[in-house]
Amino acid sequence: MTLDIMQVIKKRVSVRRFRPDPVPRELIMQLLEAAIWAPNAGNIQPWQFYVVTREDCRRCLATAALRQEFIASAPLTIVVCAEPERSARHYGDRGRYLYCLQDTAAAAQNILLAATALGLGTCWVGAFDEEQVRGCLNLPAHLRPVAIIPVGYPADETTRRTQRRSVEQVCHFV
Ligand SMILES: Cc1cc2nc3c(=O)[nH]c(=O)nc-3n(C[C@H](O)[C@H](O)[C@H](O)COP(=O)(O)O)c2cc1C
Numbered sequence: 001m002t003l004d005i006m007q008v009i010k011k012r013v014s015v016r017r018f019r020p021d022p023v024p025r026e027l028i029m030q031l032l033e034a035a036i037w038a039p040n041a042g043n044i045q046p047w048q049f050y051v052v053t054r055e056d057c058r059r060c061l062a063t064a065a066l067r068q069e070f071i072a073s074a075p076l077t078i079v080v081c082a083e084p085e086r087s088a089r090h091y092g093d094r095g096r097y098l099y100c101l102q103d104t105a106a107a108a109q110n111i112l113l114a115a116t117a118l119g120l121g122t123c124w125v126g127a128f129d130e131e132q133v134r135g136c137l138n139l140p141a142h143l144r145p146v147a148i149i150p151v152g153y154p155a156d157e158t159t160r161r162t163q164r165r166s167v168e169q170v171c172h173f174v
């Protein structure tokens with residue numbers, strides 16, 4: 001079954017319960033391929049992706065994410081990292097504090113949408129202690145962890161639990 005883009009966008013929900021089945025390597029590679037094709041300022045691509053399957057490391061990340069233990073229950077976690085100085089070399093503070101975060105956010109969203117299209121569940125996790133995440137992954141100093149994305153097959157039917165403010169409430173036609 002192929003889904004059109006609006007179906008994928010609306011089907012994506014945050015999944016916090018996963019089956020233990022591993023995510024096949026071919027699917028992992030498709031998620032990473034989706035990530036690297038995200039739009040990014042000046043095509044600088046200020047990002048690195050850590051693909052974590054080791055259980056001790058997944059547990060470490062769950063603890064670093066303010067003990068959000070559901071993270072460790074996913075068989076795979078992708079940690080999206082920004083390279084602020086790579087952006088800063090081209091764009092100064094705007095690159096360091098804005099573009100590299102926007103670029104990595106776009107990459108993270110691509111991962112979420114690709115995962116949805118592939119029948120996988122994800123959750124964007126942003127609440128974490130950066131230094132602790134750094135320790136779990138032994139990250140070099142020039143990388144800043146931006147998003148932790150647990151990935152796996154959803155344990156339950158993925159039905160939407162959240163609503164949105166309407167287009168009328170948030171859009172302005174000028
Ligand atoms: C920047 C960001 C940070 C988030 N951090 C967390 C988090 O730490 N833990 C969590 O369970 N969900 C987190 N979420 C997921 C949101 O709670 C979720 O996207 C929102 O409630 C809307 O629900 P939906 O994703 O099912 O549409 C985060 C999402 C974003 C975009």
